[in-house]
Amino acid sequence: MTALALAEVGTRLALVDTPALVVVQPKLDANLQRMRTALQQFPHITLRPHLKAHKSSYFANAQAAAGVSAWCCQKLQEAEGILPKVPGMRDLLITNEIVGKRKVERLMSLVKEHHARTKITVLVDDVDNCRALNAAMANASLDDAKLHVLAEVDVGQERCGVAPGSEDLVALARVVTEECPHLHWSGIQCYQGKLQHVRNYEEKRQLVNGVAAKADASRTVLEENGFPCPIISGGGTGTFVLEAQAGVHNECQPGSYVFMDVDYSKNLDQSGQLTTDFEHSLFVHTTIMSKPTATRLVVDAGMKAVSLDSGPPIVVALHDDGSFTSCAEEVAWDARGRGKSVVGDTLQLIPGHCDPTVNLYDQYVVIADGVVTALPPIEGRGPGV
Amino acid sequence: MTALALAEVGTRLALVDTPALVVVQPKLDANLQRMRTALQQFPHITLRPHLKAHKSSYFANAQAAAGVSAWCCQKLQEAEGILPKVPGMRDLLITNEIVGKRKVERLMSLVKEHHARTKITVLVDDVDNCRALNAAMANASLDDAKLHVLAEVDVGQERCGVAPGSEDLVALARVVTEECPHLHWSGIQCYQGKLQHVRNYEEKRQLVNGVAAKADASRTVLEENGFPCPIISGGGTGTFVLEAQAGVHNECQPGSYVFMDVDYSKNLDQSGQLTTDFEHSLFVHTTIMSKPTATRLVVDAGMKAVSLDSGPPIVVALHDDGSFTSCAEEVAWDARGRGKSVVGDTLQLIPGHCDPTVNLYDQYVVIADGVVTALPPIEGRGPGV
Known part of the structure; x- marks a missing residue:
């Protein structure tokens, strides 16, 4: 049956x-254009929308048509399901640590299949995990292909990540650059999810400035130790304009802007009105x-x-x-x-x-x-x- | 890939x-046997376990091997996916009102496919819905096949259902028996989900006795008006022994007993200990x-x-x-x-x-x-x- x-x-x-x-396509299309307009005043910011909001190749292709070329996702499953179906996806960051034998095998399959077309990046916060990823890449025999990594910095989320500006952060950069020839050190992710739903705009601005200061301290300690920090990624639908204004991040990761939900619509704008x-x-x-x-x-x-x-x-x-x-x-x-x-x-x-x-x-x-x-x-x- | x-x-x-x-099979098997033992002292009660807990033919077949022949489910999708794969499923109650053109079409497909093997029952609480179901059955041209219906009685859940012992209940029985030749009037469902997690055993016993009294009043008003009430269904993992002891219900619908969860394990037994x-x-x-x-x-x-x-x-x-x-x-x-x-x-x-x-x-x-x-x-x- x-x-x-x-x-x-x-x-x-x-x-x-x-x-x-149900998705109302004209409303979604309008949101994609509004994001494009919002970011025109911040040419230093790359839009890297988060696939975890819509989880679908259909809307990723709609984003590609609106000028997007870099994305992030939360799960290997999102990458496995969506990447093969989005020709314009040249750059994909998995905003998570990839840990465990089968998970790493799955990541290797993904890199093997797509590295010629797509730069794939994962987060790291543990030196042993870096070594395990490097060994898996060596074992995968992909010639000069590299797995790109960003160190996750805990800028207040209190989930994964090393402390801002810490010796642990420098240790990660050192292990990746000196011990892991199959990994490529790319910078840091500094995302504070808890700030996305702070209602008051001025309070949120000050908190985001605190995040930016932690990101800046992290970049500084890396550069002082001789490690570059080309990418500073982070920010969501509720904060990305503030991170852009703070001037430290050079990527933003909004996801919910395509759909909006009740919780986001309760945020207030600069004049105290609902956004x-x-x-x-x-x-x-x-x-x-x-x-x-x-x-x-x-x-x-x-x-x-x-x-x-x-x-x-x-x-x-x-x-x-x-x-x-x-x-x-x-x-x-x-x-x-x-x-x-x-x-x-x-x-x-x-x-x-x-x-x-x-x-x-x-x-x-x-x-x-x-x-x-x-x-x-x-x-x-x-x-x- | x-x-x-x-x-x-x-x-x-x-x-x-x-x-x-992950399911640990020996623990699940032990739970199936414990239920069998628990119900041996209540021969008037039919065990009708709820598929909404495990949602799978695999565990329904395990229940069949432990002596179960009647089940209930919450969704048409559960019925559509599981019924074809469980040979021992002779009796299936969908514990919901089935409303809307496509939903009713799906129900008719299910009845058409399985009525020779399986008695299918749905809940009703609206006379116009009864008439719509009857018309769909007539339209499906299934000869003398009938769709069985139980009236849902609201015994405190405050969701769907007519009031206990009410004229609305009698009206449902009358419309089904007098206007709907393709429906079969089977009795009532009296389920109070809110009581499943009342921690104190004596407090819960008194509340369940209140549910039983409402079920009894509903049966009485039906019989006084000349309508039978062969089935009085209800009760879950947290209350089924109390409903059995109260002596009004003749079916129980536990689902979570196969798995147990943290919330159920916080219930207290008669001596005040964790169950x-x-x-x-x-x-x-x-x-x-x-x-x-x-x-x-x-x-x-x-x-x-x-x-x-x-x-x-x-x-x-x-x-x-x-x-x-x-x-x-x-x-x-x-x-x-x-x-x-x-x-x-x-x-x-x-x-x-x-x-x-x-x-x-x-x-x-x-x-x-x-x-x-x-x-x-x-x-x-x-x-x-």
Whole structure:
């Protein structure tokens, strides 16, 4: 038995099976152009968008069409699934340490397959891991191909990474350059994820300046010890303009700007207003499956359909022209001037957090003018690193 | 390029790629036997385990081997993926309302394919939905095949369902029996999920007795109006003994007993001790990918690998003999008498909540005596209803 498809190209949104992960293509395209415009005033910054937001070759190719040539991703699985399907992907940074026998074997397969076309870089924060990566590269017999590495510096995230400006950082540079001929020392990653959702703009600016100071101290200690630091990567959708203004980073890694989610839309701009830098382009399309009381509607989108880690979604009604009506109550609504909703009606949710919501689905439903235009797979979905 | 597999049959656990969703088969088998023993004192109760916990034909077949013949599931996708692969599945209840054009079409395909072998039942709480299901059945031209329905009664869950003992319940029975010749009225579902994790046993007993009273009132009003109520279904891993003792329900729907999770293991038994009714058989196998400080270890299992909705996982070290060492700190450990752990070592997590954790994976890694014995797919994974 084959299950029916969610939809076909040409299906109207109201007839798409639910729950479905819907992207409104004109809104996404607008976000890609807004990013391009935002970065025009910072010619020293390379845009390296993060694949972990959309996890798909379809939207990576859309980014390539908007001028992007360098990306980053969080998981080997994202790289394995997406890189072969994006001809314009000349440069890919995996923003994680790659550890463990099978993981390193997978990385070697990726380098072997793609090094002629694509520069592949990984993060390191442990000298023994550097030596293991070098040995694996030697064993892979790839002639003069090198695996590029950035040292991860912990600039406040308190996850992986060496301390800013530390001897551990210098030790990493020394081991890579002096002991690891199959690795190429490329610089540092200084990303502080916790700052992405600081609401107050001035407070965030000061905190980002603190990150930039730690990045600067790290570059300084490297250069004083005779090691170059050509790349200083970091920054996300909530902070990249501030890192660009601080003048230390030369790459930014925004991911969520393509979709936006409820949490990002709560950030305030310089004048204290809600940010409008990017538009919501991602929705979970749902059906009202029960109306047990006059004030309670139940939709077919629970924890398996929308991630709740950054709070609940916002309920909206998406119109064919791409505009939407916001609904006051979380699950009770009376929108579109059509009187009370009934069992079987559809509505849309804006996810609280886009990355883990996308990770629940195997497929996007892309629409324009209220009609399905594509059903691309989400190649990077999965639990892994 | 093909990514390397997580493992092969015969791989030792320490060499399985991470993160991986590991099931210790002897522990799972023990849980199946413990359930069998627990229900022997309640001959009036049919065990109808919930597929939403494991979402796989592999473990449904293990349940069949332990004497189970009736199951329930939460999503059409679970039914579509699992039913064809479990020969012993003669009876399947979908514990949800099925609403929307494509959903109903999918349900009809399922009935068409399997009605000769399997009794299929769905929940209803809306008379118009009953009429729509009846019309779809008529349209499917299945001769005398019937779709079985249970009315969902809201016994405190505050999600779907009609009020206990209400006129709405009688109206559902009347519409089904008098207007819907292709539906078969089968009784009621009275499930109160919120009680599964009430810690205090005596408090929980009183709350379950309240649920049983609402179920009893619902049966009474049906019978007084001339409608039978042969099935009264409900109850989960945290409450099924109490519902059985209350004497109103005649089916129980436990799911998590096969795996157990951290949240269930916090329930207290009659003497105020932590429950030991079932064992933890499900683990997320991880690698230490970074050790940035002496007290911080970072593993490769984040929000995409373990659901945090019921709190964080417990870190353990699983030994080849199936025993484990519990680790005091959340991410810092020093176990197995091997001194301090280093980057590249593996450890295991017991998930806070098993159902949404399983939903993140496409495959189980089943082990016994520390070696992989099977790599079954998770056919029911997905966002949908």
